[in-house]
Amino acid sequence: MKDTKQQWFKEAKYGLFIHWGLYSVLAGEWKGQEVEGIGEWIMNRFRIPVEEYRPLAKQFNPVYFNADELVRRAKEDWGMKYIVITTKHHDGFAMYDSQCSDYNIVKATPFGRDILKELQLACEKYDMKLGFYYSQAQDWDDPDGYYAGMDNSKKDFRAYLERKCKPQLRELLTNYGDVALIWFDTPMQMTEEESQELFDLVKSIQPNCLVSGRIGNHLGEYMSTGDNFIPLQPYAGDWEVPATLNDTWGFKKNDHNWKEADHILRLLLKINSRGGNYLLNIGPTALGDVPEDSIRILNQVGDFVKKNAEAIYATKAIPAPVYDMEWVTITGRPHKLYLNVIKPTRRVHITAFDNHVTHAYLVETGEDLEFQIGGPTSPTGHITVKIPEEYKTKAFYTIGLDIEEETLVNKDLDW
Ligand code: JFZ
Numbered sequence: 108m109k110d111t112k113q114q115w116f117k118e119a120k121y122g123l124f125i126h127w128g129l130y131s132v133l134a135g136e137w138k139g140q141e142v143e144g145i146g147e148w149i150m151n152r153f154r155i156p157v158e159e160y161r162p163l164a165k166q167f168n169p170v171y172f173n174a175d176e177l178v179r180r181a182k183e184d185w186g187m188k189y190i191v192i193t194t195k196h197h198d199g200f201a202m203y204d205s206q207c208s209d210y211n212i213v214k215a216t217p218f219g220r221d222i223l224k225e226l227q228l229a230c231e232k233y234d235m236k237l238g239f240y241y242s243q244a245q246d247w248d249d250p251d252g253y254y255a256g257m258d259n260s261k262k263d264f265r266a267y268l269e270r271k272c273k274p275q276l277r278e279l280l281t282n283y284g285d286v287a288l289i290w291f292d293t294p295m296q297m298t299e300e301e302s303q304e305l306f307d308l309v310k311s312i313q314p315n316c317l318v319s320g321r322i323g324n325h326l327g328e329y330m331s332t333g334d335n336f337i338p339l340q341p342y343a344g345d346w347e348v349p350a351t352l353n354d355t356w357g358f359k360k361n362d363h364n365w366k367e368a369d370h371i372l373r374l375l376l377k378i379n380s381r382g383g384n385y386l387l388n389i390g391p392t393a394l395g396d397v398p399e400d401s402i403r404i405l406n407q408v409g410d411f412v413k414k415n416a417e418a419i420y421a422t423k424a425i426p427a428p429v430y431d432m433e434w435v436t437i438t439g440r441p442h443k444l445y446l447n448v449i450k451p452t453r454r455v456h457i458t459a460f461d462n463h464v465t466h467a468y469l470v471e472t473g474e475d476l477e478f479q480i481g482g483p484t485s486p487t488g489h490i491t492v493k494i495p496e497e498y499k500t501k502a503f504y505t506i507g508l509d510i511e512e513e514t515l516v517n518k519d520l521d522w
C-alpha cells in the first residue's frame with residue numbers, strides 16, 4: 108500500500124461513516140420478510156427487480172434530516188474528525204444531484220434536496236473533513252454494473268465505467284468542494300487497468316483526495332479492514348477499521364444488537380494503540396433521523412474522547428505491551444504514554460515496563476499523580492501509579508505519563 112501522505116488522515120483516529128439510501132426505506136424488511144444480515148444488501152438478497160426497487164424513491168422523504176445538526180454532533184458531541192457518506196451504494200441510487208442519472212435523491216424523490224451539498228456546507232462550517240463512499244463496480248440497477256451472486260459474464264463493464272461510474276465520480280469531485288477521500292468498495296473482478304483509471308481520475312481532479320484500499324488491485328492509499336476487524340500485528344502504513352454499532356450498516360428496524368459505549372471505546376483505543384483510525388457507522392432512517400441508541404452510545408463515547416483528547420488524536424502506534432491486560436489499553440505519542448483505564452481497577456500497576464517516567468498525571472483534570480518505579484523486590488521493571496480513592500471504582504479515565512524514551516519500552520521477561 109502507498110503512503111497516505113495526508114497528515115490529517117494519520118491524525119484523525121476517529122470518524123463517522125453514514126450508510127443511507129433507498130434501503131433505509133425498507134429498514135430490513137421486504138414483503139413481510141426480514142432480510143438476513145446487512146440491511147443495505149436487501150435488493151440483492153431478495154433479488155428485488157429494478158422495477159420494484161426503483162419506486163422506493165417515491166417513499167424517500169427524510170424531512171427530519173438536518174446536516175448542520177448532524178455535523179455539529181459529530182464534531183462537538185462525538186469528537187469525530189471526518190465523515191464518510193454513501194453517495195451511491197451497490198443499489199445504484201445517487202444521494203446527490205447527478206446529471207448523468209436521474210435515479211437520484213433530487214430528481215426521483217418527493218424530498219428533492221441535495222443532502223450532499225447540505226453536508227458539504229455544514230462540514231465547511233464546522234471544519235470537518237468529508238469523504239464519499241462510491242460503489243465503483245457493483246451497481247445492481249445498471250444492466251452493466253456487477254451484481255454479486257449473479258452471472259456477470261455478459262456484462263459490458265467498460266460501458267458501465269464510461270457511462271455512469273466515471274461521470275458520477277467527476278461530478279462528486281467537481282461540485283462538492285474539497286473531497287477528503289473516495290471510499291471505493293467491493294472491486295469484484297475489476298482489472299488493474301480499470302482500478303488505475305479510477306485512481307488517476309480522482310487524482311487528476313483533486314490530487315489531495317485520498318483513495319481507499321478497496322479500489323482494488325492494491326492501488327489504494329490506505330488499508331481498510333473488514334467490519335470490526337482489528338489487525339493484531341503492527342501494520343506498516345495507514346489503515347482504518349470501518350465498523351458498525353449494531354450488525355448492519357443501512358438502517359434495520361429490528362436490529363437492536365448495539366455494542367455499548369464501553370465496548371466501542373475499548374475498540375477505539377485498541378485501534379488507536381495499533382496506529383489505525385476507527386470509522387464508526389450510523390444508519391439514518393428514511394425520515395432522516397439517527398437512531399436514538401446510536402446517539403446515546405456515541406454521546407457516551409464522545410464524553411471520554413473529549414476529556415482525554417490527547418490520548419487519542421494524532422497518537423502513533425506503540426509496541427504491544429508484554430502482557431495482555433484487560434483493564435487498560437495503552438496509547439502513545441513521542442515521549443508520552445497514556446494508560447487508558449477501561450475497567451475499574453484498584454491498582455494501576457504494570458509489570459515488564461522499563462520506561463523512565465518523569466511525570467504522571469490524570470488527563471481529565473491535569474492533577475499530578477504519585478508513582479513508583481520498581482518495588483521492594485526489584486528496583487526496575489514495573490510501575491505503580493497512585494490513583495485518587497474515588498477512581499478505584501471508576502472506568503474510563505486516562506493517566507498520562509511523560510517518558511524519557513520515545514515510546515513504550517518492554518522489559519525482558521526472563522529477568
Ligand atoms: C462492504 C459493502 O458491501 C457493505 O454494504 C458496506 O458498505 C461495507 C462498509 O462494505 O462490505 C464489505 C466489503 C469488504 C469486506 C467486508 C465488508 N472485507 O473486506 O472484509
